Amino acid sequence: MTQKDVSRKNYYFAETLQAEIKKYQIISFEVFDTLLLGNDFFPMDPLVPVAESAEAEAYCTNRLMTPLYKAALALGKPVWLLAETGLSEIDCRALLEAHGFGGWARLFVFARRARPDDPSPFQSISQEEGIPEGWLHIGVRAGTEIGLLRQLGISTAPYLCPRDCWIEEQLRQGEGVVPGRIPVVSRGEAERINICYTHTEAPKEDVVIQADRVSMRFNMSPEKVDNLKEYVVRLLRGKLVVQEFWALRDVGFSIRRGERVGLIGLNGSGKSTMLKIVSGVMKPTEGTVKVQGSIAPMIELGAGFDFELSARENIYLNGAVLGYSNQEMKRCYEGIIEFSELWEFQDVAIKNFSSGMIARLGFAIATCRATDVLIIDEILSVGDAAFQKKCFQKMEELTCSGVTVLLVSHSAEDIIRMCDRAIWLDHGSLVMQGESRYVVNQYLERLASR
Amino acid sequence: MEMLRRRIFGFLKYQPLLKELVKRDIKVRYRHSVLGMIWTVLNPLFMMIVLTVVFSNMFRMDIAKFPVYVLIGQIVFNCNAEATTQGMNAIIWNAALIKKVYIPKYLFPLSNVVSCLVNFGFSFAALILVMLFTNVPFYPTILTVWIPLAYLMLFSFGLSLILCTVNVFFRDMQHLYGVFTTAWMYLSAIFYSTEIVPPYLLPVIKMNPIYQYISFFRKIILEGTFPSVQTNLLCLAISGLTVVLGLLVFSRFQDRFILYI
The missing domain is CATH 3.40.50.300 (P-loop containing nucleotide triphosphate hydrolases)
Known part of the structure; x- marks a missing residue:
């Protein structure tokens, strides 16, 4: 069975996922680095979209994630937007400092906490501050969140990967999109994902x-x-x-x-x-x-x-x-x-x-x-x-x-x-x-x- | 056993590629000519006319049904010469591809042999035309033409494998082989009969595989007789040995091709 088949089987209905969201205290979404800083593909003013929360909603969530993002906000959960920049360490640090952000220059990851009643802009996460147990991450690519998880020492975190490429595929095949259905690519302990990612011991069949x-x-x-x-x-x-x-x-x-x-x-x-x-x-x-x-x-x-x-x-x-x-x-x-x-x-x-x-x-x-x-x-x-x-x-x-x-x-x-x-x-x-x-x-x- | 299964599976998997390569061979050859594919028929016809004019008027060959006699020799010899000459260069000409993608390498000489087989089909049509025009009777044995053709193709494939292997390591082969084919042509009794050959040369001609194939073709087309079991076994042995030897040589060296192309 290919990965594709597995993913297709593991559909989550919106209700199930919302129930899932309820279980966790903090929900994080991954944001493309490109959205933050712009590049050839998504020419954009650096930092502007995410700094304004309405647009952040639209961008960060990669279309498919938007309903989840809204659901999380509606539940009054703090939402973290994680971003990865495509800049070198020095550039990144300079840029962050210019905008008044501290943050993880080492991993080039910083996060924003969004809550309906909390209009605060970006907030840096540091290791000292830590993050509470019970984290649900909804991401696109392993890179960002794994680094974050590692840094934060979080051991359990389900990892969901809704990708709109699946939807595109379905559209192309004339299947249409089923609203609220999200394929899960990988879901498991943070440590396992981490291991797969860093490759020290990948599962044999993979x-x-x-x-x-x-x-x-x-x-x-x-x-x-x-x-x-x-x-x-x-x-x-x-x-x-x-x-x-x-x-x-x-x-x-x-x-x-x-x-x-x-x-x-x-x-x-x-x-x-x-x-x-x-x-x-x-x-x-x-x-x-x-x-x-x-x-x-x-x-x-x-x-x-x-x-x-x-x-x-x-x-x-x-x-x-x-x-x-x-x-x-x-x-x-x-x-x-x-x-x-x-x-x-x-x-x-x-x-x-x-x-x-x-x-x-x-x-x-x-x-x-x-x-x-x-x-x-x-x-x-x-x-x-x-x-x-x-x-x-x-x-x-x-x-x-x-x-x-x-x-x-x-x-x-x-x-x-x-x-x-x-x-x-x-x-x-x-x-x-x-x-x-x-x-x-x-x-x-x-x-x-x- | 497992190995054999894998080989066969690999061959089946690349079946479409063989087809595409043959198609490309034929398409590219006649791409820019006005008459296109018609040349495959015209070519042997013109050659036959030239040879007939030269040899029945100037050299006064006394062979019955000379045009057909010459044409058979001509197309059989050319089929082999073309297949092997192209097969010899198959690896070198496709170097760009071989360096980039894994493909069973024997497919390249094989595709040349197959496209020559297709060409042979057209030439054979020309032969039928000539037979109709010159009132040469058709014998039922002509239907067995696929038998010597199979021998010929096996031989050409085996020889191509050997030649292209040698050619990868020593490019001189291309030039040498050009000379060799000319000599080979004169020793194949294409436009003369073996009766005029001095006795000391006869064994040389008899040992020539192409001569064996040509006379096989002549027997079933012109004489209406099917050669003896002995002749068949001889032809089969020559073809079989060449293919086996070719495959051995090729598979022994094919992993080193990449370093030399």
Whole structure:
């Protein structure tokens, strides 16, 4: 049973959920960092929306959460809005101070307490202050609340994740939205969620990619010998020296279903080699990589496309490359054209396409069907801002349905924004893995100190 | 057993890809030509006309039903030559894809062999036309044409596997093979009969697998006789051995392709 099926089964009716809310003293909602500070996707004046409570209601709650938010307020419960900012530690601290907030610069989390009779603005939560037992958190992504829970030392907290991507999915399938029904992604002890998240011990059945002591050795000859004459000449002269080069050394990690993991590191640190090993293109010299389920590699510009063929023909060709059946591709076809916005160009040979168009097509094909693992290697740097926004949204949607994303990017910002977890490689060995923001900051600090 | 099951499952899973690759091969080849697919029929026809004019007027070959005789040799030889030449480059030309996505790599040479099989179908239509125009009688044995065709395809696939493996490591193969196919063509008795061959060369020609296949085709189409069990076993053995050897070589080295392409 996939995560999706599980989630679909665990619907909560509004009444049940309201009863749930009654049980807890404090209810917290997660707010997108983007709502607070604005970015390309949701251009917004920093801090304004949340500072005004009416708008906070509309934004924080991500549409679906609004009824719950209202219910919580109606019950007179204090509501915490948790937000995660996408800024660096220094920027964040400066911004918070400029607006008169203290707060958790370390985790970049701060909260607002909203109560009908309490018009106080943001209030920082600190460890000393603590938070009472009995907390119900309704969130979108694990990042924010887990950090908070950890800091607050809270051991029990049900975690609900209503996501509007489910509703969108239902709309698309013509099922319509059932008002007040909310799917639950994960619900359990805070500690367990925490464990899953930080990955010290993920439940076995949930591990999608398991890499054990992976090493990869390349033989480098000073010059490439690829014809017989040279080979013989060198062999006779005894000059066939081979230099060993370890692109990866004893790298191990495990990735859980639905996780978004970023690989960071300098050029030549072994990121792409790792991706190649995960996708099965290369076999590691030592160690093993086990992947549960299907993999959709995001095909780089050009690879897999035949430039003489039209977009339509390439869609079928590429779908076949990814191992999708013809019927599946027929079903997905409209969606792919829709997503890549290539209606007028369906029958144009793609050698006439711009690089952005090809990137859009590649992304649309790779994400057209729910696979278990999606691999993305720097492809998002192509495409314009509008398309990148679309890609991010699509990826959010996919991860919600249990797709695991493995991303390689040089942009620290992208990793923080898109990944829950980051793995830092340096010269083929694993330096650090953990919460993306923390790892990326450590990485940037190391770079700066060089 | 488990391994075999996985292999078969993998092959079935990638069935659509094989189809798409073959479709692409055929589409791309004739994309910008005015006559398009008609060329698959016209090509062997023109070649046959040229060879017939040259050899029955200038060299005075004395072979009955010469146009059909030449055309059979021509399309059989070309089918193999095309399949193997393309198959040889299959891995290198698809390097971009192989580097990025996991695909069973034998699919690439296989797709070339299959698209040559499709081409053979068109050429065969040309052959039927020529037979109609030149009043060559049809024998019922022509219906068994799929038997030597199967031998031929197996042989081409096996040879492609070996060639593309070698070619990945030594690109010189491309140039060498070009020369080799020319020599091979002259030793395949395409436009002459073995009667004019000096006795010391005869064993060389007899050892040539393509010659065996060509004469098989000629027997069932021109003579209306089905070759002996012995000939069949010989052809089957050649094809089977080539495929087995090809698969062995290919699977032995395929994991190292990625490092060289």
